Amino acid sequence: MILLAANWGHIWMVTLLGFGLVFVLLVLLIYVLKLFGFIMRPRVKVENPQEVHKSVGAPRKETSESITLTGNATAAIAMALHLYYNGIHDEEPTHVTIKKVERKYSPWNSKLYGMNNLHRN
Amino acid sequence: MKQLKYILLSLTLVLSMAVIAQEQPVAENAAVDELIAEEGQPNEAGLEEIGAIAENELAESSAEESVWTEVVDFFKTMGFVRVFDGKSDSGDWRQLVMLLISFFLLYLAIKKQYEPLLLLPIAFGMLLTNLPGAGMFHSELWSAFLDPESPAYHSYGAIMKEGGLLDVLYIGVKAGVYPCLIFIGVGAMTDFGPLIANPKSLVLGAAAQIGIFLTFLCANALGFTEAQAGAIGIIGGADGPTSIFLTSRLAPELLGPIAIAAYSYMALVPVIQPPIMRALTTKEERAIKMKQLRSVGKTEKIIFPIMVATIVALILPDAAPLIGCLMLGNLMKECGVVDRLSKTAQNELMNIVVIFLGLSVGATATGASFLNWQTIMILVMGIVAFACGSAGGVLLAKLMNVFSKEKINPLIGSAGVSAVPMAARVSQQVGQEENPSNFLLMHAMGPNVAGVIGSAVAAGLLLTFLG
Incomplete structure (x- = not known):
């Protein structure tokens, strides 16, 4: 009797249309965000080696978007990537924590017995 | 002795x-x-x-x-006498049972720390409202408030004149003020970066809302009215303020059981979700490592809340109060020029509103309105809604893996039910059981915050159709 009393046409309409609209609205947001990400993405200009070869001797064009890395920095990045992709990085503790580190008192970090205070006395 | x-x-x-x-x-x-x-x-x-x-x-x-x-x-x-005098208008055995339930909820909040920030005020509100003769909350005033034939129909003046402390606080729930204020605080504490970096997360957030609509169907089949069914279904969104907002509009008489069910199940996310996640995924799927998310710039984070609030509110005006407040809080955090406002929204405002909301919602759980079959059915359907939502997210993530080149760990799908950040933490924990070097937390935060937007949108839709 309860099942018959309900307006099942309307109930199904609310269910299907409601869930469908949630999906449509959030999918619409995905496209907006993708477009947004495309517009806002950081632009790193990678120079084509052939073009570089052609322009040898010509004055280098300085742009705010170009990135210059030193040899050391490049080596460090390459090493990090190598360790990461080959899974040979140190095993992490795998614990995410927000515990504060307790700083215990030590005469070495004391403000009372600092050099400045001794000087004033 | x-x-x-x-x-x-x-x-x-x-x-x-x-x-x-x-x-x-x-x-x-x-x-x-x-x-x-x-x-x-x-x-x-x-x-x-x-x-x-x-x-x-x-x-x-x-x-x-x-x-x-x-x-x-x-x-x-004395309350003791009122309980035993046999007059139902002053007090009866149901109030004693409600007092025992409130003690149990207080135990869960304090000892077990299940969502203590809200469960404790809710339980204490329940305690206060069920003290015979204390007169802190008058459900009959609110019945008159909703009765078109009563002289006190929609009269807040009558409530202020004759109501107790909890009646006055309840005005904020009735007017839908507290959930929106809480959403400002939630927005100010939320980082939408993982969602902006991986917009696909929004689909998982949408899929997890299936629990809301399936429960809506079940509740209708069990004989609840459509409005009541909509309010019960929203428990599947796993979002307390949204549940309270929608229930206060659609079925205020069910506010107590629905709020308690929503917050209890949110606290039980680490218990409810892992068995469902394990049942629906293989060991290999649980061990999938996801590509690191791209970094998100400050400008993107500032424009995001403005854009989402505008788009959602233009398409679905009924969702504007919740989404608008959520995005306002987030904008205050991300813009960096109103730090004082952002900190206030995150701390003082949020805490004050949580006290008022918890107390007044707990106050609605009177013996007469709580101890009935409806409450038991709501509690059962709430858990069904939660389970369906979690399963929906996981199954859609598996489906996406069929069509997508970049594999997604299906465990992050279950975080599509809001429950921020508990559901994301559960994805991280279950993922690490298979692969201890797998960090899913940030990937799961995307669907998690998408779930907040999704449940607010679903609430707006239900309000449009059923309100």
């Missing part, structure tokens, strides 16, 4: 006073009766003498009686 003796003694005293208070003592003029018995029926002089004696006796006894009456009246005002 000694303490037990004192407790038993005091209980006996109180119960005996309660019994005495119920049996009205009849004052008898014993002295006059004695005189008549000794000297037989009086003549005129005797009558005068008796009259004088009687007056003296009456004066003395009325003094004694007035003290006695005061004591009895005082005992009649």
Whole structure:
């Protein structure tokens, strides 16, 4: 009797249309965000080696978007990537924590017995 | 043992006073009766003498009686007496049961730390409202508030005039103010970066809302009205403020059970979700490592809340209060020029509103409105809604893996039910059980915050269709 009393046409309409609209609205947001990400993405200009070869001797064009890395920095990045992709990085503790580190008192970090205070006395 | 003796003694005293208070003592003029018995029926002089004696006796006894009456009246005002006097309007056994339930919820909040920030005020609100005779919350005033034929129909003035403390606080729930204020705080504490970096998360957030609509169907089949079914279904969104907002509009009579179900199940996310996640995924799927998310710039984070609030509010105006407040809080956090406002929204405002909201929602859980079959059905359907939502997210993530080149760990799908950040933490924990070097937390935060937007949108849709 309860099942018959309900307006099942309307109930199904609310269910299907409601869930469908949630999906449509959030999918619409995905496209907006993708477009947004495309517009806002950081632009790193990678120079084509052939073009570089052609322009040898010509004055280098300085742009705010170009990135210059030193040899050391490049080596460090390459090493990090190598360790990461080959899974040979140190095993992490795998614990995410927000515990504060307790700083215990030590005469070495004391403000009372600092050099400045001794000087004033 | 000694303490037990004192407790038993005091209980006996109180119960005996309660019994005495119920049996009205009849004052008898014993002295006059004695005189008549000794000297037989009086003549005129005797009558005068008796009259004088009687007056003296009456004066003395009325003094004694007035003290006695005061004591009895005082005992009649006690909650213990009201519970046992058999009058349902002042108090009954259901209130005692509700007091026991409130003690249990307080235990869960304090000892087990299940969502203590909200469960504790809710439980204490329940305690206060079920104290017989305290008069802190009057459900009959709110019934009159909703009755079109009553002179107090939609009259907040009548509530302010005749209501107790909790009635006044409840106005904020009724007007839908507290959930929106809480959403400002939630927005100010939320980082939408993982969602902006991986917009696909929004689909998982949408899929997890299936629990809302399936439960809506079930509730209708069980005989609830459509509006009540919509309010019950929203429990599947796993979002307390959204549940309260929608229920206060669609089915205010169910606010107590729905709020308690929503917050209890949110606290039980680490218990409910892992078995579902394990049942629906293989070991290999659980061990999938996801590509690191791109970094998100400050400008993107500032434009995101403005853009989402505008788009959602233009498409679905009924969702504007929740989404608007959520995005306002987030904008205050991300823009970096109103740090004081952002900190206030995250701390003081949020905390104050949580106290008011918890107390007033707990106050609606009176014995008469809570102890019935409806509440049990709501609690059962709430868990079904939660389970369906979690399963929906996981299954859609598996489906996405079929069509997508970049594999997604299906465990992050279950975080699509809001419950920020508990659901994301559960994804991280279950993922690490298979692969300890797998960090899913930030990936799961995307669907998690998408779930907040999704449940607010679903609430707006239900309000549009059923409100």
